[in-house]
Amino acid sequence: MNTDTYALELQQISHTFSDRQKSVHVLDKISLTVNKGEFVSLIGPSGSGKSTIFHMIGGLLTPSSGEIYINGRQVTGEKGLISYMPQSSSLFPWRTVEENVGLALEVEGMSKKQTLQLAREWLPKIGLGGYEQAYPHMLSGGMQQRVAFLRALLSNQELICLDEPFGALDALSRLEMQNWLLSVWEEYQRSVLLVTHSIDEALLLSDKIYVLSDKPAVIAKEIVVPLERPRHEEMMVRSEYLQVKQQILSLLKNRQT
Template identity: 65%
Template structure:
């Protein structure tokens, strides 16, 4: 059984003068412990899809299923990591990490204990009482990911979490994310604009069309776990990247 399943999702935004179709019959799934990426042209509705999964938007059509139950329009069932770290500047690092647990009903003391346990594991030991502005962009994203990881929801939706980082930091964060994920194997749905990032991280990749978005192809990534950066030198990696790039180019030019 899939952990998360989207069945025929349609969505249209209604403005004062026109209706704008954004999603058209999007069907996809994420199995338990699976890392799945979505990639598509800019403006193709990827973030809208996450808002629907998280219950912030009710789709114009279709259903969201979680653990075999229809949960369309229900909030609080996934953990979410946005494009920016979205840390509260007045809260300490440990308090930012603890926030998702507190919202879920865990006592503040227990949530802080869990944050203190985990921060050294992600290379942030010694920063527990600092404020976010002290940290680099990559370190702030670690805090944001850890906050999502420690929330009780089993499905994590990551919305271009490394898009604002420089190339070297981004590559380091990709390896870091894989290392942490392989220790926990949460179910992850990951949005990215980077084809290389999607292939390196994922078990499967869905490629979306231009708006109104629909799935135009699904790829199974042919590399075993645990995965290391040397996989990027594999000819199969380049073949898959070129295939996906060709699909996206056709969508952009169409």
């Protein structure tokens, strides 16, 4: 395979939701790329169409126009090619925690015995040792999110799409999870596309950030994060960090103009 191809490429994606009463133009010619092994964030106002973009990448929704490429292949409308963590927890209530973690791998053909072994190995690393056989309703919202996150991460798909994976976590657990995600990503070098509302989160984790405008959303700006790796929190006080942060803030603030 041509190694120059992107892990993900969106070309001129536009979308309008219509029903009998009205139509809503949500996305307007969105083009973006995720290189192999790159960590990319998508930041934008609520309702701008970020989750809609993810539904399209996952093949759950076909764009009104435009094309989606994964590893250089046109896949618009095809399902099952990415690992996807949706915005709301998607755990199956009738499956235990460890069975939920193993689900994506089972779908990919791994034996249940192997998936459970992997789940038992990983759950303690996200602070959920002892909860292997619990059911989702016995967990807090943040714990449920961690299970969904681990499931997405363990799937063998090369591209991981995370839709606000840390939204329900308190500041401290959020920081811990960000650091954990960073260390896993640095080790495995998967391609990640992350939706977040947190500018700090986007800056700390990403190589590249796309800032979306209000709907109909266009890419307001593509920003290459000027920080070396490994990343650490002390970088948040650097002048180049604060400068980019300010830039993103004003893009989001001035979005109506």
